[in-house]
Amino acid sequence: MAGQVYPSAGSPLPLPATYTKRHHRSHRGGLAGCCCCFFATLCSLLVTLILLLGIAVLVLWLVLRPIHLPKYSLDNVDVRSFSVGQGSTLNANIVYNITANNPNRKIGIKYDAINLETSYDGQVFGHSAIPAFYQGHQNITSVASELNATNFPLRASSATALASQIQSNSVPLFVRADAKVRVKIGSQTSSAFWVRVDCDVVVGVNPAQLISKSCRLKRRS
Numbered sequence: 001m002a003g004q005v006y007p008s009a010g011s012p013l014p015l016p017a018t019y020t021k022r023h024h025r026s027h028r029g030g031l032a033g034c035c036c037c038f039f040a041t042l043c044s045l046l047v048t049l050i051l052l053l054g055i056a057v058l059v060l061w062l063v064l065r066p067i068h069l070p071k072y073s074l075d076n077v078d079v080r081s082f083s084v085g086q087g088s089t090l091n092a093n094i095v096y097n098i099t100a101n102n103p104n105r106k107i108g109i110k111y112d113a114i115n116l117e118t119s120y121d122g123q124v125f126g127h128s129a130i131p132a133f134y135q136g137h138q139n140i141t142s143v144a145s146e147l148n149a150t151n152f153p154l155r156a157s158s159a160t161a162l163a164s165q166i167q168s169n170s171v172p173l174f175v176r177a178d179a180k181v182r183v184k185i186g187s188q189t190s191s192a193f194w195v196r197v198d199c200d201v202v203v204g205v206n207p208a209q210l211i212s213k214s215c216r217l218k219r220r221s
């Protein structure tokens with residue numbers, strides 16, 4: 001008897017419940033699709049932008065490649081005269097021969113100025129310069145710079161050491177070249193920056209000769 005009550009009470013209600021549930025679910029699904037659409041558009045825009053940027057970089061690289069640093073070499077140090085005189089004074093006439101090599105196919109280099117200073121035992125006794133010039137693509141240019149020092153006063157101890165080094169024909173000098181450089185790509189020219197080359201050289205005076213050299217290139221701030 002009591003068993004008959006259960007089926008009649010349980011059966012009528014479940015149907016609408018499932019209906020509303022399903023209805024709600026489909027409505028929510030539409031909203032989520034809209035959100036997804038917005039993000040998808042944003043995503044594809046971003047991807048396109050990144051792709052375009054990548055292509056631009058690739059094209060620039062393909063056009064300019066390979067990008068090389070210019071090379072410099074101190075080919076010759078011609079010591080025409082070099083002597084220590086009365087009162088620890090130094091007289092010198094030296095001609096430097098420097099070769100600049102720009103190996104780039106699309107990059108030109110403008111040298112606004114190149115200044116050289118030469119020192120012995122920490123004392124700068126001579127300055128010389130190389131006038132401004134433009135170096136085109138894949139160009140090798142050699143330039144000369146002449147230094148004259150007249151009665152430069154050395155420290156007495158340095159003068160004594162130098163006199164004996166001149167005797168043994170082995171004089172250590174320090175040469176510093178500072179170049180103001182700009183880079184030209186197509187019609188665009190960069191702003192100027194400084195490049196520094198420091199060289200330790202050993203020269204002979206009589207006979208005049210370049211015995212050894214060791215140079216380092218660096219970017220100066």
Ligand SMILES: *[C@@H]1O[C@H](CO)[C@@H](O)[C@H](O)[C@H]1NC(C)=O
Nearest residue numbers: 133134135136138139140141
């Ligand atoms: C390099 O450039 C200099 C100066 O512009 C020029 O006189 C020389 O002919 C060029 N050399 C080469 C190999 O192109």
Ligand SMILES: *[C@@H]1O[C@H](CO)[C@@H](O)[C@H](O)[C@H]1NC(C)=O
Nearest residue numbers: 075076097098142143144145
């Ligand atoms: C520098 O030295 C090289 C090789 O010895 C020579 O061919 C060139 O003419 C020299 N340059 C200058 C400007 O003296």
Ligand SMILES: *[C@@H]1O[C@H](CO)[C@@H](O)[C@H](O)[C@H]1NC(C)=O
Nearest residue numbers: 092093128145146147148149
């Ligand atoms: C350096 O001195 C020599 C001779 O003493 C002279 O011929 C030359 O013109 C001078 N050079 C410079 C750059 O003053």
